[in-house]
Amino acid sequence: MSTRLFSSAISGIDAKLIEVEADSFPGLHSFTVVGLPDKSVQEAKDRISSAIKNSGFQAPNRKHKKIVVNLAPADVKKEGSSYDLPIALSFLVETNQLKFDSSKILFMGELSLNGSLKPTNGVLASAILAKNSGFKEIVIPFLNSTEATVVDGLNVIGAKTITEVVNHLNEINRISPAFPPKIKPSKENELSLFTSIQGQESAKRGISIAAAGFHNVLLWGPPGSGKTLLSRSIVELMPKMLASESLEVAKIYSSIGLLKDNPLSLERPFRSPHHTTSAPAIVGGGAWPKPGEISLAHRGVLFLDEFPEFPRNVLEALRQPLEEGKITVSRSAGSVELPAKFMLTAAMNPCPCGNNGEEKLVCVCSPISILRYRKKISGPLLDRIDIQLNVPRETIIKSNLKKQENSENPIKKIALARDIQQNRFKGSGILFNSEINYKNIDKYCVLSQKADELLNRAVNNNSLSLRSYHKIKKLARTVADMDDSDLIEEKHVAEAIRLRINDKMASDLV
Numbered sequence: 001m002s003t004r005l006f007s008s009a010i011s012g013i014d015a016k017l018i019e020v021e022a023d024s025f026p027g028l029h030s031f032t033v034v035g036l037p038d039k040s041v042q043e044a045k046d047r048i049s050s051a052i053k054n055s056g057f058q059a060p061n062r063k064h065k066k067i068v069v070n071l072a073p074a075d076v077k078k079e080g081s082s083y084d085l086p087i088a089l090s091f092l093v094e095t096n097q098l099k100f101d102s103s104k105i106l107f108m109g110e111l112s113l114n115g116s117l118k119p120t121n122g123v124l125a126s127a128i129l130a131k132n133s134g135f136k137e138i139v140i141p142f143l144n145s146t147e148a149t150v151v152d153g154l155n156v157i158g159a160k161t162i163t164e165v166v167n168h169l170n171e172i173n174r175i176s177p178a179f180p181p182k183i184k185p186s187k188e189n190e191l192s193l194f195t196s197i198q199g200q201e202s203a204k205r206g207i208s209i210a211a212a213g214f215h216n217v218l219l220w221g222p223p224g225s226g227k228t229l230l231s232r233s234i235v236e237l238m239p240k241m242l243a244s245e246s247l248e249v250a251k252i253y254s255s256i257g258l259l260k261d262n263p264l265s266l267e268r269p270f271r272s273p274h275h276t277t278s279a280p281a282i283v284g285g286g287a288w289p290k291p292g293e294i295s296l297a298h299r300g301v302l303f304l305d306e307f308p309e310f311p312r313n314v315l316e317a318l319r320q321p322l323e324e325g326k327i328t329v330s331r332s333a334g335s336v337e338l339p340a341k342f343m344l345t346a347a348m349n350p351c352p353c354g355n356n357g358e359e360k361l362v363c364v365c366s367p368i369s370i371l372r373y374r375k376k377i378s379g380p381l382l383d384r385i386d387i388q389l390n391v392p393r394e395t396i397i398k399s400n401l402k403k404q405e406n407s408e409n410p411i412k413k414i415a416l417a418r419d420i421q422q423n424r425f426k427g428s429g430i431l432f433n434s435e436i437n438y439k440n441i442d443k444y445c446v447l448s449q450k451a452d453e454l455l456n457r458a459v460n461n462n463s464l465s466l467r468s469y470h471k472i473k474k475l476a477r478t479v480a481d482m483d484d485s486d487l488i489e490e491k492h493v494a495e496a497i498r499l500r501i502n503d504k505m506a507s508d509l510v
Helices: 044-054 084-094 123-132 142-148 162-169 192-196 201-213 227-237 243-255 279-283 312-316 319-324 367-375 379-383 408-424 449-462 466-482 490-500 504-509
Strands: 003-011 014-025 030-034 066-072 105-107 137-141 155-159 217-220 301-304 326-331 334-339 343-348 387-390
Touching (some): 142 155, 201 217, 201 466, 227 343, 466 490
Parallel strands (some): 030 066
16 A cells, blocks of 8 residues: 655645655666656655665665655646655655654655755745645744744644654654744834935825835936935835735745745835846746745835836836736746735936936936936836826035924824724725725725815826826825825825826826
């Protein structure tokens, strides 16, 4: 009778159940792994043979005749080294060196030649799979045990060697289940970057609204005006993640081995790829589809500095995830759907030299070069960016600087807006105003008569698209939330229009 153990395969950021079957029968000695394995899985038999021998067990040899290990289902491609442990244990069971009930245990882990267990990717997704599939225990490398303890109701056994695993299964020396680490209480937002920005009160107000409603924002202006600093300060203003959001982010980072010691961090991700980054690195991909930068920025900020310098195909690839909050990556190895609910924050100059529109500086760019520079960003992409802010260069003279807004005010208003949004969208699957879709926008965005008239005039006078109409309504909803107003008033719509259509340059770009 064949032996059967359970493991998992990572597809995108989710895990699939894999059955590891082993059987032996008369014939010339061989140790074969089948079930659509890649090269790293095929090489497992050599690692496993050395690990078993160096751990004091009988390794595969001529006495064991022909041994076949099948990774089922056979139509799912298997990659990586996480199958080493279950394959090794299935061999030990099949050769009567180990006996235990494997029906409620899931195994994964890479083996070294000396029998020690190395950490592997995707443990959190595998732990979630184990819990949802009715398993009672998951056996993994010790260094992966912290992230697996995030899942309640599952015994997490972190082992350092295969010998420890065997002794645990034989009940010779049981390994105590790992306990989740104590999550440090979230500190109040420290506005070190935000408060260091002198002046730029209009831009600071704009990014505060963006942080409150998770709205995409474009900052444009001359070099040295503070665009990058403003963009990086947005993550300071954003409210801490909920536990459900943190778990979503942790699954993504676990799938590619980037999860840190604290798996449920409440800090929002901030990703800032260089403008030479390729499209697969941004949206995800590879021979085996993996999350890209937009998925790593899920529930956080994706900052694209020097926006027009990114390749056109990279920028256009952002259009679908900005609209849908997810992206489907298809490759020959399979198709995976990856989450991508991120806030896009972009910064750009008004022209190649950066001085266009400045009174005291001379722009050396020709009209055609300015047009070509701005045309790198298509109208449909700009239409998906809620807030478009002009950040002019300010003279740094302390006596002439406007009195800065109290740093406590934006945080309090943002927290108020977040609480209102949580109560408003409870049970709907929506977390922020920016996620409201056209089907329920009239339900959540109720305008006063004057506000409605103002919005209609703005749309007609500027020939705005229906998407822009909805973007302004959602922006006004966020502004009203920060004022603790159920009804969207005329002043809220007026500010939303100003943020959406900042001035002539923004209008030209749209």
